[in-house]
Structures are given as structure tokens and as C-alpha cells.
Amino acid sequence: MKALQIAATGMAAQQMRVDVVSHNLANMSTTGYNARRADFADLHYQQLTRPGTIAAEDGTMLPTGVQLGLGVRPASVSVVLAQGSLAMTGGDLDVAIEGAGYLEVTLPDGTAGYTRDGALKRSAEGLIVTADGHEVAPGIVIPDETRSLSINASGEVYAYFSDQVQPQLLGQMNLVGFTNAKGLEAIGSNLLRETEASGPPLAATPGQDGLGTLRQGYLEESSVDAVREVTELIKAQRAYELNSKVITAADQMLSATVQTR
């Protein structure tokens, strides 16, 4: 009886949806987190009678035939690339990206990672790093004597010193864009990695090529919408129950068959 397996695929799909929702809710306060959404597609169809079969009795062509679906499968978990709201922090090294770009960081294995988490820090060596200590490209060094920092919308980093009136330009922060940002691979810790699907990184100065600008003293909050997620959770739960009802009904039909003499 295939109804059992079909309902099982439905339950598995809804379970995955709950997984995605719980991951979103768990990351409700993660800086720069983008909500994920699970998408589903129906499975292939079993052809009991192919459409267009010639009926044996009278030679007419069956216009539709009988095809029975075999359930559902997860098709993708896609990223909802909506801008999160900006929260003011006042931190010198807190930068929010207003637009579609990413900051590039150097991972411990030497490859590049990308992040929208702009809660940056100064390492012991004076480098600008992420909260996890990954160096932010292009490796701007903040001198020890720096009194305060200023990062403007186009990514220029200026340092103010006690003994100088004029600020000194330390470097230029870049933003990186992707043709298909949804194709980036999430590797945890707010980091993303380039894939075949995302296309190569396209670096640009903030404000150019539609990549967005930087805003110092702000952080981008998670784009998770709690109300939406809870609605999604309820929908998933109800759909799960519906599928389990199908399993019960199919089981009762089976048991009727078995009990027949």
C-alpha cells in the first residue's frame, strides 16, 4: 500500500520544515543572519495507464490515463536575502552593510569566506578581524596610538591620533557581491563560502555596482521574522498531523484487508 510511504514522505518533509524554522528561530538574534525557507517539489509519477494508450475494447485513445504521484521531496532550502534592520551600537568597529554585499575574511586554511556580520574587532597585532578572529580583507592595521576610528559609507577607514588634527587614512574596506548570492554555502559562524552555483566574487568599493554602503556604529540584525516563523511552524505541525491521519487511515484499510477471510 503506497499511501503509507507517500504519507511518510509528507511527514519527513514537514519535519524538515520544522528543522528550518527552528534554525531560524534559534538565530533570531544572530547578527547578519538571513532567514532560510524550505521549498518542496512533488516526486515522480507512477504511470499505471499512460495517457494516449489505445483502449483495447473499442480503440479509443485514453486522454489522460492514470498516473499516481509518489509523494514529496525537499527541493531546496533557500536563503531569503532581505535586509535585516539596523541596530545602533555606537561601536567604532561595528559596521552594517546597507545593500547586497558581503565582507571578505580570510579563513584559517587560507581560503576566503564571506560574512554580513560586521561586529569587527581589533586583534592583538592591530589587524581588523571578525569576532571569531578571522582577518578582514584587505588587512587594515590599526596603530596602537589610535584614539578613535571613523569608517565612512564608501569603506575608507580613518584613524584619529591625540597628537594630530588631521585624521589619517588607514585603508579601504571592500565589499564583495555574487551573481547568485543564494548559491553561497553556509559554513556556520556567520560565514559563507563561494560555490559553483554562486559564481565568482565580484569585489567593489562600497557604493558601487549596487553592492551597498557601510554604516559605522550599527549592526545588521537577523532578518528572521518571529511572527512569520511561528505561523510557518503551526502550518508545518498541522500538515504533519494531516499526513499522520493518512497513515492511520491507510493502516485501517490494510487491517480491513488482512481481517477479511
Added chain:
Amino acid sequence: MDATGYTTLTRQSGLMREMQSVANNIANVSTTGFRREGVVFSEHVKRLEGAPSISMATATARQVDLSQGTLSGTGGAFDFAIQGEGFFAVQTPQGDRLTRAGSFTPSAEGLLVNMDGHPLLDDGGAPIFVPPDIGPVSVGQDGTMSAGGVPLARIGVWQPVDPMALRHEGGTVFNGGEIEPVDTAVVLQGQLEDSNVSPVQEIARMIEVQRAYELGQSFLDREDDRMRTLVQTLGK
């Protein structure tokens, strides 16, 4: 042999198929762009040797319910929903296919593709190219995509020339045979069409199928009793 068994058997196996179709509809209750399916029973008459003909039931055809599903807003620039009739056309290795699942993404090559990586076709049947870094793309109700006031392409809305030719293929795509453009359809941006499965209707159908099946089984039981009694009576 008595034909009762056969008649009931055809009905029972048809009900099993219907149960399978209910299960598939419910499993796809949250599949974007899914169209519910039903099974149609028809009478199957067979001539018997030296006896009157018997009528049986077979599930011979299936129907795709093309009614509109509810729309849910996603805000995605490349999420489209069709209001009214018609389908998006996507290019697959097996040929052009129709779908109502309007969730697309620009691929690394700059083509607008669906979740399975099949390119979306414009009103002329050519894949839609979205140049990188084009800025925000807006789509008018007639399907015209533009960026910064410059038209890029027009999303094609299609329908099969022969409505009966529509076949489900999995992955929410249909094989429509020969297709033609629809002019009246309205394309909405930032929306996705949900599955048009109505849970209440499906559960009602499921209970109906289940009860009908149980009725058939108890009928078989009673028929068996009748024959048994007959044999016993005659054997005395």
C-alpha cells in the same frame, strides 16, 4: 465462478489508487505551485461466456485540479505567481515544461532558473538572462521585467494547446505537449502560489475512501459467508 468477487475487487483496487492520490495530495500540501489530482472511476463492462455481462469499476482516468492556490508574499525579487490561467515555461533536457512554482534565482551564468536549475523562458520561448549587478529588478503585471526603467525581458505565460495533454511529471512540472502563449494572465512579483490542496476536502475524501473500502471488505466477508453456508447446506 461467481462474479461478485471480481466486481468488488475492481472497486477495492480502484479505492486503493484513490487513497494513494489523497496521500500524494496531502503530502504536497506545502509544495509551491502543486496542483491537486483526483482519480476518476468509470464503469467497465465485460461480456461473460453464457451469462449476462457484468459491470465493474476501474480507475481509468485522473484529473488535475487547476484552480488557483492562495498566494503568499515572500518579497523575493524573483518569486513570481500567476493570477489566472497559464503556466511558466522552463527549459529541461527533455524539452519545455510547464510549472506554476514561480520561485526562481539567477544562476552563476546569469540565467533565471528554478529550484531544479531549469531556465525560465520568456514570451518568445528563449531563456531569460539577468545580467549581474543590474540592480533591483521589477516585474509588471504583464510579465515585463525591467531594471532601472530599461526593459529586460517579458516572462512568458503559456498554456497547452490541448488542455487534456497536461501530464504531471514530478518536481511540480507538467508536460503540456504543444504550448501556446496566454495574453490575459497577470504575473505578480514577490509572491508565490501555494499548493491548491484543501486539507479539509482531502480528509473528507480520505474518510470516504476508507469507509467505502471497509464496506467492500465486509461485503466480501458476507459473500464468503453466504457461499460457505450454501456449500454446507448442500453438503448435508
